[in-house]
Amino acid sequence: MTGLGKHLLIEYEGCPAERLNQVGLLEDQMIAAAQAAGATVIHSVFHHFSPQGISGVVVIQESHLSIHTWPELGYAAVDVFTCGEQVDPWKAQAYLQAQFQASSVSTQAIDRGLVPAAEQTLEVLALKRERWFTARSEGMALSFLQKGHQIFEQQSPWQQIKVFESQAYGKMLVLDEEIGLSEADEHIYHEMLVHVPVQLAPASRKVLVLGGGDGGVVRQLLRYQELTAIDVWEIDPAIPEVVGRFFPHLQQALTDPRVALKFGDAFSRMTALKQGHYDLIWVDIPTVKGQETGLIHQQIIGQLKHLLAPQGMLIGQGALPRFDYPGFQQTLGAYHAEFGPEKVFPYLAHIPTVPGGTRCFVLCSLEAINPRTDFDQEAAAMFAAHHQLGYYHPGIHQAAFILPRDLQGPQG
Secondary structure, three states: OEEEEEEEEEEEEOOOHHHHOOHHHHHHHHHHHHHHOOOOEEEEEEEEOOOOOEEEEEEEOOEEEEEEEEHHHOEEEEEEEEEOOOOOHHHHHHHHHHHHOOOEEEEEEEEEEEEOOOOOOOOOOOOEEEEEEEEEEOOEEEEEEEOOOOOEEEEOOOOEEEEEEEOOOEEEEEEOOEEEEEOOOHHHHHHHHHHHHHHHOOOOOEEEEEEOOOOHHHHHHOOOOOOOEEEEEEOOOHHHHHHHHHOHHHHHHHHOOOEEEEEOOHHHHHHHOOOOOEEEEEEEOOOOOOOOOHHHOHHHHHHHHHOEEEEEEEEEEOOOOOOOHHHHHHHHHHHHHHHOHHHEEEEEEEOOOOOOOEEEEEEEEOOOOOOOOOOOHHHHHHHHHHOOOOOOOHHHHHHHOOOOHHHOOOOO
């Protein structure tokens, strides 16, 4: 008689946090541990959770290895379940202990099942790897299947920056474990952020972009020859560098002679900027649920308003309305307090890679306008066709300002 398999329940403690929070490295180590044990690896699936922690399974022909990590505690729980006399799970345990640099290890060994000894011939299967990135927030998780290894990771003084290639949306830029942009749908965000206000203010000459270091807003602005000056303030110099490596079609826009790219915290320097200097101002800085950002501070909105020319417009983001409705209302309230409700116009775009699938923009105007009709629809249609825009056209422009009933508020 012999056992069906050997099962090790392993707890690694005192591990450096960075050893337990790099999904690509951890997957490679788990596969290597299985191979060190003499197992045949056929499949792997790994999830990286926000802000930290990884769960993963390596399926082997002789059973499986699984892991769950708590980087903040320096702790990892691992199962190694193997069948057959040719596989030694203790070699996998020893390999992982060395890789994790664990200060202490406890292991339970269990024999699983008793059956008559018999020779088994196992079919050799090709390895299939499955790795997921998961952006997790309160009450919601959004997962994307990766094509392979994570392409890039860097901790700048301002934020953690990652790039990976997804199966469905191409390369994706991740900032502090939140999706910043993806190849497949960044055009939706940038087209709606830019073309809606510019079509309403075709005589604009000078514009300011706060944030925007990825070049997406500027790429759309450069389609307007009448714009003579585009000032861009980016707080993190690493963003243009990373985007230049992995999203060059966006970053190239920042090299145009009409563009002045500056680095630093523009909010702290606004007092030095000229009054009434800009026709249009964009705040291309995302709002994050549970964090107060400059977008919802009425004082900062007032400072930006001060920089607008007499017929100028301020364009920012609202909180994600399907994900954070209280934040959505709070942001609108801050804009209302400065511009007046009759001159604040939220509008929507449908973007698959944001939580809830709906992104809100807020257009604020110094003069009374009707944003659904106060633009040349024929000219906008010709513009969209000429530049082969993927999302924006006059019908979308008009429809974007019609909020669903449940987002209109009690007086909608």
